[in-house]
Amino acid sequence: MPIAEKDVRWVSPTKLSLMDRLYLPSIFSGLGTTMKHAFSKKVTQQFPEERPQLPQHYRGVHRLNRDEEGRVKCVACYMCSTACPARCIDIVAAPSPWKDREKYPEIFVIDELRCIYCGMCEQACPCDAIELTTLFDLTGLSREEMMFDKEKLLSVFDQTVKDGTDPVRTTSGKLSVASEPKV
Amino acid sequence: MATVHINGAAVDIGDEKLNLVQAAKKAGVEIPSYCWHPALSVVASCRMCLVEVGEKKPDGTVAMQPRVVPACQTPAKDGTVVNTISEKSKYAQERTLESLLLNHPLDCPVCDKAGECGLQDYTFRYGRATTRMIEEKNTPPNKDYIGDNVTLFTDRCIMCSRCVRFTREISGTSELQILNRGHHAEIDIFPEEPLNNKLATNVVDLCPVGALCSKDFLYKQRVWFLKTQQSVCADCSTGCSTHLDYNKDIVYRLRPRDNPQAQGHFMCDEGRLDYEYVNAKERFQQPLARVEGKLTPQAWEKLGPQIRSELVGLARKKGDAIGAVLSPFLTVEEAYLLAKLMKSIAPKARLYLGYVPVRGKDDQYPQDRQGNPVGPAKFTIRAEKCPNRRGVEAVLRQLQGEVLPFETAVRDAGNGTLQALFVTAGYSPNAGQWYQTAQLESLKKTPTLIVQDLMPSTLSAEAKYVIPAATWAEKDGVFVNHANLAQAIHWAVRPGWFGRTDGQVFADLMERRGLLNAEGLRKELAAEIPALAPLAGNLGEQGVKLR
Numbered sequence: 001m002p003i004a005e006k007d008v009r010w011v012s013p014t015k016l017s018l019m020d021r022l023y024l025p026s027i028f029s030g031l032g033t034t035m036k037h038a039f040s041k042k043v044t045q046q047f048p049e050e051r052p053q054l055p056q057h058y059r060g061v062h063r064l065n066r067d068e069e070g071r072v073k074c075v076a077c078y079m080c081s082t083a084c085p086a087r088c089i090d091i092v093a094a095p096s097p098w099k100d101r102e103k104y105p106e107i108f109v110i111d112e113l114r115c116i117y118c119g120m121c122e123q124a125c126p127c128d129a130i131e132l133t134t135l136f137d138l139t140g141l142s143r144e145e146m147m148f149d150k151e152k153l154l155s156v157f158d159q160t161v162k163d164g165t166d167p168v169r170t171t172s173g174k175l176s177v178a179s180e181p182k183v
Numbered sequence: 184m185a186t187v188h189i190n191g192a193a194v195d196i197g198d199e200k201l202n203l204v205q206a207a208k209k210a211g212v213e214i215p216s217y218c219w220h221p222a223l224s225v226v227a228s229c230r231m232c233l234v235e236v237g238e239k240k241p242d243g244t245v246a247m248q249p250r251v252v253p254a255c256q257t258p259a260k261d262g263t264v265v266n267t268i269s270e271k272s273k274y275a276q277e278r279t280l281e282s283l284l285l286n287h288p289l290d291c292p293v294c295d296k297a298g299e300c301g302l303q304d305y306t307f308r309y310g311r312a313t314t315r316m317i318e319e320k321n322t323p324p325n326k327d328y329i330g331d332n333v334t335l336f337t338d339r340c341i342m343c344s345r346c347v348r349f350t351r352e353i354s355g356t357s358e359l360q361i362l363n364r365g366h367h368a369e370i371d372i373f374p375e376e377p378l379n380n381k382l383a384t385n386v387v388d389l390c391p392v393g394a395l396c397s398k399d400f401l402y403k404q405r406v407w408f409l410k411t412q413q414s415v416c417a418d419c420s421t422g423c424s425t426h427l428d429y430n431k432d433i434v435y436r437l438r439p440r441d442n443p444q445a446q447g448h449f450m451c452d453e454g455r456l457d458y459e460y461v462n463a464k465e466r467f468q469q470p471l472a473r474v475e476g477k478l479t480p481q482a483w484e485k486l487g488p489q490i491r492s493e494l495v496g497l498a499r500k501k502g503d504a505i506g507a508v509l510s511p512f513l514t515v516e517e518a519y520l521l522a523k524l525m526k527s528i529a530p531k532a533r534l535y536l537g538y539v540p541v542r543g544k545d546d547q548y549p550q551d552r553q554g555n556p557v558g559p560a561k562f563t564i565r566a567e568k569c570p571n572r573r574g575v576e577a578v579l580r581q582l583q584g585e586v587l588p589f590e591t592a593v594r595d596a597g598n599g600t601l602q603a604l605f606v607t608a609g610y611s612p613n614a615g616q617w618y619q620t621a622q623l624e625s626l627k628k629t630p631t632l633i634v635q636d637l638m639p640s641t642l643s644a645e646a647k648y649v650i651p652a653a654t655w656a657e658k659d660g661v662f663v664n665h666a667n668l669a670q671a672i673h674w675a676v677r678p679g680w681f682g683r684t685d686g687q688v689f690a691d692l693m694e695r696r697g698l699l700n701a702e703g704l705r706k707e708l709a710a711e712i713p714a715l716a717p718l719a720g721n722l723g724e725q726g727v728k729l730r
């Protein structure tokens with residue numbers, strides 16, 4: 001359908017003034033912006049040579065915390081896997097080999113590819129055993145590699161504590177309410 | 184006629200002898216209770232059920248008693264007034280829970296009961312959210328060993344004494360007792376006298392908290408992952424009603440389901456623990472046929488018609504040369520289908536009752552330490568270790584005219600009368616070996632031996648065709664127990680890779696189209712078999728009595 005004559009509005013370009021037509025003032029003002037940035041504080045980071053300092057509440061790769069004796073702190077209560085909306089935590093519980101606890105995770109696997117990094121597992125854990133760290137650049141060559149098992153998750157704890165990127169954030173006592181008095 | 188007033192609502196309890204907990208339940212009101220159990224004596228020791236009680240006088244005035252009373256110990260009379268939500272009642276409930284939680288370790292994260300725990304539930308509904316106790320808790324150490332199937336987490340116990348009363352009143356074996364008094368009271372066994380009676384694991388269901396746990400189920404699953412289906416125990420002819428708890432095609436545990444018509448509130452450990460074979464890896468996953476002397480996997484789409492045409496061919500030569508053995512582990516529907524299948528191929532086909540496993544004598548409880556029954560029976564483990572002999576017999580009596588025992592099948596196979604024999608088995612391992620070596624020699628003389636079983640056996644090794652069988656956890660149907668009580672079972676998990684239940688196999692062989700519908704089939708067989716006529720109706724949760 002052709003456009004009706006009454007709907008057509010004719011516009012003409014505004015006339016440039018003499019200053020506009022010289023162009024030089026605009027060129028110098030643009031150059032000024034460039035120079036200002038050239039000498040101000042730089043914000044670009046040379047990743048991966050330079051690593052960003054992420055805030056503590058950043059939700060990256062998980063870790064399984066250790067207690068003071070270096071044992072896995074998790075008591076295999078399945079709260080995290082119950083809360084997990086992505087259903088990516090797989091736990092097999094067993095009677096614990098230690099006297100002061102009844103239950104521990106024999107197998108603990110998180111599928112880091114399926115995880116949506118929502119942090120609900122960390123919130124659900126009654127023992128502060130699982131935490132999300134600031135590790136964010138997770139890569140792998142196979143799917144299997146991205147299934148993080150207990151050892152791997154504990155090693156993330158060791159590494160992040162050693163590097164000092166994620167100090168232990170534990171707030172509750174020894175093993176939280178889930179523990180019994182030490183014998 | 185007695186009318187009880189619960190929280191202002193009048194409820195007619197008729198002539199029943201009820202306590203206030205039961206009467207309130209009739210009105211849809213929950214009175215929290217721990218120590219009271221309908222099958223056990225009343226001790227009124229936990230004080231959880233304290234409520235305000237009064238009486239409605241004939242002139243309409245209500246006189247409330249000044250003190251709260253235990254509802255479990257107070258009989259409901261005409262005119263009794265109960266108030267479970269008054270300030271006094273609520274105060275009593277809250278304080279009772281607070282005192283129960285004083286020394287409770289609250290290790291719900293590692294406690295197997297969490298999710299179905301009476302202490303959690305009542306604390307959530309009637310308790311207070313915080314504790315005022317600042318002293319250290321008294322947490323006695325857990326017991327290393329109290330029995331083969333049960334473990335005791337001493338510190339979680341709330342001293343309701345249900346477990347103790349169970350061993351005294353139901354099993355009669357009295358292994359459990361309360362040691363010490365007051366603050367130091369704990370449950371324990373007598374030295375060297377572990378809790379190993381055949382009903383022991385019932386104390387786990389009775390325990391309202393996570394103090395007594397089943398060793399078999401310990402830490403296998405959190406209970407909120409489990410789904411539940413109503414089923415019937417297949418281990419003996421008592422036919423205990425059960426809850427079948429499963430998740431992702433794995434059976435995790437069986438629990439007794441209250442059914443006054445069948446067994447009451449409990450079940451035996453043998454039946455409870457005999458589900459492992461349902462999950463067994465060794466079970467047949469595919470139908471097999473003998474090709475060049477070796478059993479090789481076959482596609483059912485091809486093998487089904489092949490078996491059928493072979494049976495038809497043999498029957499055409501000689502009508503009574505084909506036969507089938509109907510296992511007492513088949514449901515009524517399956518027995519009917521198999522019988523119809525054989526009779527439709529050859530009206531003279533022989534139908535036999537499968538081997539009926541019988542072990543020892545009926546085991547009646549309560550019994551004394553020597554194993555002699557004491558007083559009236561409260562639970563009986565039957566010697567007949569199969570769930571549905573009576574159901575299969577009813578089918579056979581109608582369609583075969585008589586019940587030919589397994590020995591006759593063996594004899595007929597041995598003397599060459601039978602050209603084809605369809606042997607259904609599906610026995611639970613607990614039923615024991617179901618044929619003798621000599622019987623095997625006779626059975627394997629049948630040229631076309633079709634074996635439908637769960638796992639490889641010396642008999643299946645001799646078969647021409649092997650068809651995977653399904654267990655009770657995988658099929659819908661009806662089992663008829665020792666007292667002619669017909670109870671429905673329901674499928675919970677899928678029957679392995681093969682994906683067909685026994686009934687579906689028979690239906691396929693009959694060239695019936697579509698998926699099997701147990702309920703429709705029941706209507707069909709009820710019309711044909713007068714003895715099973717009640718099966719046409721709704722079986723409900725507790726089943727119907729035949730005749």
Ligand code: SF4
Nearest residue numbers: 084115116118119121
């Ligand atoms: S971060 Fe969220 S999705 Fe990932 S494991 Fe935890 S709960 Fe599951």
Ligand code: SF4
Nearest residue numbers: 074075077078080125
């Ligand atoms: S919630 Fe915490 S303690 Fe429980 S299983 Fe998960 S990591 Fe372990």
Ligand code: SF4
Nearest residue numbers: 290291294297300393
């Ligand atoms: S018995 Fe109940 S309240 Fe106590 S730890 Fe177990 S689940 Fe929690």
Ligand code: SF4
Nearest residue numbers: 340341343344346390
């Ligand atoms: S062990 Fe359980 S059933 Fe026995 S007294 Fe304690 S709480 Fe009650």
Ligand code: FES
Nearest residue numbers: 216227229230255
């Ligand atoms: S249930 Fe009434 S006192 Fe325990």
